[in-house]
Amino acid sequence: MKQYIPVLRKTKMFSGVGDEEIESMLSCLNARVQHYKKGEYVLRTGGHLRDILILVEGSLHIQKDDYWGNRSLLGQLGAGEMFGEAYVAPESGALMNDVVAVEDSAVMFFDLQRLLTTCSSACRFHAVVVQNLFFAISEKNRKLVQKLGHMSKRSTREKLISYLSEEAKRQNGARFSIPFNRQQLADFLSVDRSAMSNELCKMRDEGLLRFHKNHFELL
DSSP states (O other), rough: OOOHHHHTTTSSSTOOOOHHHHHHHHTTTEEEEEEEEEOEEEEEETTTOOEEEEEESSSSEEOOOOOOEEEEEEEEEEETTTEEEEGGGOOOOOOOOOOOOESSSEEEEEEEHHHHHHTTTTOTTHHHHHHHHHHHHHHHHHHHHHHHHTTTTTHHHHHHHHHHHHHHHHSSSSSESSSSOOHHHHHHHOOHHHHHHHHHHHHHHHSEEEEETTTEEEE
């Protein structure tokens, strides 16, 4: 697991914790790594979770399928991002979404009880990690509110404008790339792909933006 310490160092959960401290805490927190091939499920709807998870390699999609197989893409995870925290409380119930590997990936599991309980060796940075965990959960809630803001728009164009504007602000420029292809973006915004593609072309023709694949420029 040592090869993943540089990734963990950059995560919000281990912010301010040095490499040596992270290495010693991996044992303290009963950390373990699981590897997944592209297309494999990391978590499935209906399952239960007792760990905090961090993606240390690859990328994952959080998605939900309805009874008829229609898919909604709820989010994408990159290396260093945490997930699963919404389902580790005793009364959280079963998982409501699937998490699938978009490419070969590695996920590190951390025992929640070990994380919330000070260990016998009293790691100096244990309290820092717990504090960071709280802040990381707060930030994820903020991102969920942003997504709900996009989803609340009435039309496909309004949803596109909301999402692309937010990405331009986040990436500090009118030119930026998004982590989705066309189908994934349509799933993320819960719109029809053909209708979305037509709307993008109309916006391009009206001089509002330029795009090529997942690269955009707002005009």
